[in-house]
Structures are given as structure tokens and as C-alpha cells.
Amino acid sequence: MTGTRVHAYRLGVLLGDGIGPEIVPSAVAVVDAALERAGVEPVEWVELPLGADAIDSHGAHTPESTLDALAGLDAWLLGPHDSVAYPEPHRSQLNPSGTIRKHFGLFANIRPAKALPGGNAVVDNTDLIIVRENTEGFYADRNTHAGTGEFMPTPDVAIAHGIITRAATERIATTAFELARTRGKKVTIVHKANVLKLTTGLFRSVCLEIAARYPDVTVDDFHIDAMTMKLVRKADEFDVIVTENMFGDILSDLAGEIAGSLGIAPSVNSSATHAMAQAAHGSAPDIADRNLANPIAMHLSSAMLLDWLATRNDDERLRGAAKRLEQGVAATVTAGTSTRDLGGSASTTEFTEAVVAAIHAS
Template structure:
């Protein structure tokens, strides 16, 4: 059996609980994972003087792949966001967030299946801003050809690998003709190389309306950083919220898989929050490793547990603990 050494970052707050549940499931998938457990976040500042110690980055660089729980960014430190710092230091330029309807998760929508691919390193979200005197503030929006090319190409390659039919570039090029205009121009040029995949572009406000009106008409969406931050949460809302929304930050050399929800400190150690977002991030990780059969088996097990309804956490209408839900999915495997 092939062996995989994978960095495991439990995280803060409810992170250790959801990571524990995900680990139960992934170990049951039996693909030869060996975990390299390292700690980051608010809980390690006293010991290391930083929420992101060098040994955490060294572990990811060594293993290439990481699964992490949510991290708390402490107030008053030099970090604007531990997650953003992680993406920058490892050049994780692509944020991937699938939104897929799950059985027994009641929402206003059915059969949603959208993948949001978000550029992760530039645009307004990079936070390059300053005060102009005392009464004005200025933020700089940077879109580069290189950054646009690699995220759009990533989206097409991801679509092809996942058997998707269409890629939609999301922008505001009608107003921001230089920045978003450059992004759109690059997207149109690269689309010509992928004749097997349909391409379209949508203005971000019109796309927002389309998501909530007819999500079934959308497939893979690719967009600059800030739009991706917003639209990925809208898509998560269609399928039941952040508790069932997995995510990945992927670069040329490294990939970090994580739930997109926060650390929810008030539930620390209570073993009660929904672990599905973390388990589904693990499914994404299995696919990334080329273990498609294992990923499909885990998804089937998740669907069976949700359909039976016996081991659901409180947010899904049940009373099961995080670990109990993880064990139920593992038993189906």
C-alpha cells in the first residue's frame, strides 16, 4: 500500500474536535495516511511567540499536504490573519470551495453543485491600504496578468479533472476596466485552449442574482480574491451553511485542506459541532492525492449517515457528538 505523510494541524477552539472526527473517518478509509501532528494558532503563542511557528511551515513544506482545523487569529498581534499568512508563505494561490447539496440537510434549494475557484494572493483582499490624511482611506486593487493566468488555468484544469462542463469568469470589468478588464481578457484568452469546456463570463452582481435564482445553471466559477470571498459564502448558504462547506488552498507545490468555518471558541472541548466541513475537506484531500475510490467511498458513507438521520449534530436536527458522527461514517466504510 502506498503511504502518505500528511501534516495535521488541530487548530483552536472546536478545531481539535472536528479534526478528531475527520481523522477517524480518514483512517477508516485505509489509504495509508501517517499523520504529522503540529500545533498552530492562538494556543501556541505563549510557547513560541507567534501563532504560526516555523516548524509548522517546515512540516507542510516537507509533506506537501496538510489538513487543518480552524485557527483563531488573536487580537493585537502582528498577524492580520493566520490563514492569510499561511497562504502567502506557501504561495497557495487557489482557494477551492465546492458547494454540493447533501441528503437530509434541509435548505431552500436542491441539487446545488457549484465549485468556486478564488484567486488567493492579490486584489483588494490583499489589504494594501493606507490613510490619506485624517479623513480618507485608500485601498489598492492589484490584478496581475501572471496571477490571473494561473488561477484561470487552474480553474479549467480542475474542471477537466472533475468532469465539469463549464467555467464562468466572474468580474466587474464594465466599471473596473483596467483591473477586472485584465482578468477578463486573460480568462477569454485561456478559455480558447480548453475547447472541451464551455466558457462564459458574468458581472459579479448579476452572478450573485443567478446563484440564488438558478444555481443549477452554474458549474465552476473563477474570480478575483474579494468576489470569491463573498460568493463562496453565498454558495455555502445554498447547501446549509459553513458547517457543511469544505475548502482547500492549493499552490504549485503545497496544498492545505480545511473547513471554512471559524473556531467557535464558546464550544471548545464540547465535542458538539458539525464535523462535516472538515470531513468533506478530507474528501477533497483524498481526490488531490489521487485516491478517488477512497473519496467516493467516504462520500457514500456520509450520504448514508445523513439519510439515516441517527447520528446528526445539533445543527442538523440531531443530538450526536462530533466524534459520534465521525464514528458512524467510519463504520459505514
């Protein structure tokens, strides 16, 4: 039965660094407005230490106390981090988002790229989702049980492992095909099997095996280099794109810009039991504390998180709140209010207030 939860959802708030303390509270404000409009009890927000402030207060960018607390929450919002600015040894460690993803086994990184009306898209009508495998591939910091998978046998030689497994590929491919069934019923597999024959060759082969279980979904595949070219001109022809870790990171940044700006690029990292909303962009320290940041990516990431919670808890009220949030963002941009990266002049605060007003008016 839907809508029978007897206590409020408890969501974690991890502000992060740079523009994080501006865009995460902005997301909290629009989520609260959407929940209220949808008739859902107010969320209990639990703020936890993370990032540079946590290094100062707890001696770690992602304290064990934070990880322990996250385990007891329904889901959480993660702001961007500026790990390259951390002092050593913290700078050389697995960064905060990687630490959380690895700790909770968040194997699926779902990254939509959708053009907003009046949002300065390179390719109009772009509406695709990149499904990125999040635990292995060619990102050395995520593909080993211990250590980073990267080492230097001599000062002049650096080596990184690139790992692809059948199990991880099967679960991300299944995620992609299940998602495609709710959208345009098309999946594109991206790989480099002509050169990386064993690793991305295995990724392509396993994805095609999973495709056979979904006869209602059209499937094709492209090499990563050809895919970047096709996205620039024909992004509107793609629906769901599934790929390994590093390729997915590169493609999602490109797709975000094609849709209008990396500032509107959302994502959710999830497993079957945990999920984390995280904007696809970085911490933008050059505009931090200036009330200039575009909070759309964090807004839409939060909407994706509400949708994930709706499915996990069989709570259609949350799905309604997610839809209202998405519509509030789109209505605000369509009405001509946007931050400067989209060609507007609104501050972070002004844009947030406009989205909240649009949600209440819906």
C-alpha cells in the same frame, strides 16, 4: 505505476482555535477509516503548533518551526483560527491561514458547494465549485510581497491596494477550465468589469483568452452583484465558477448556505506542489468545547486533499479512499444522522462515529 509508494504518507495536523480541536481530530478519524478500507497504509500524522496555543508556547501564531516542518510533509489539514481574539501585535498580523497560503504560494482555493440528500439545501441539486484566486485581488493582506497592502495616510483615510495580474489570472483560469473538463464542462467568470474596468476587466479578458484553449467547455460571465442573485434561485444551473479573491470568498459562503449549511462547505488551498485542507467556515468560538460542531466541511476538505494527493502521486488508492469518505458522509446524513445546523441532534463525536461506521460498511 500506481500504488507503488514505499513509505506512508505524512500529513500535517494544525488544530487551530475554537472548534478546530474538535473537527480536525474528527477528520483524522474518518481519513484513517477511509484509507484502511481502501487498502492504503496508515498515514503518519504530524501535529504542529498553530494559533492561540502557539502564541503562548512559541510567541507566534504560525511559528517558523511549523512552516519548516510543513515543507517536509506531503500535505496538511488546517483547523479554523480565531485571529480576531489574538492579543496584539498578533491580531494585526497576517492571520495563520493567510501566512501559510502566502509562504507556500497556494494560489488556488477550490471551494465546492454540493447539496446532501436530506441536508436542508435551499436549492436542491446544487453541485458547483468556486475556483477562487488566492494570492491577490482586493484582499490587501495577500497581494503584496511585503506588508499588507493596506495603509492610512491620515487617521481618517484608509487605503487598500487591489491588484490583478495576467500571470495569476492565467493560472487560476487554467485551473478552472481543467477542473470543468472533469465535471459539467461549463465555466462561469465572475467580475465587476462594468465598474472596475481595469482590474476585474483584465481578469475577465484573460479568463476569456484561456477559454479559447478549451473549445469543449462552455463559458459565460456575470457581474458579482448579478451572480449573488442568480445563486440564490438557480445555484443548480452552475458548474465551475472562477473569480478573484474577495468575490470568491463571498460567493463561497453564500453557496455553502445554499447547499445546506456553511458547516458542510469544504475547501482545498493548493499550488502545483503543496496543498492544505481547510473548511470554509470559521472557528465558531460560541460552540467550542461543547461537542456540537458539524465536522462535515473538514471531512470533505480532507477527502479533497486525498484526491489532490492521488493526482500528484499517481495513486488511485487514495482516490478510492476519498470517494469512500465522501460516500460515508453522504450516507450518514441520508440515514438521518446530522448535527443541529442541519436539523439533527447528533454531537460531533456521534456524527464522526457514524461516518466511520458507514465507511467500514461500504
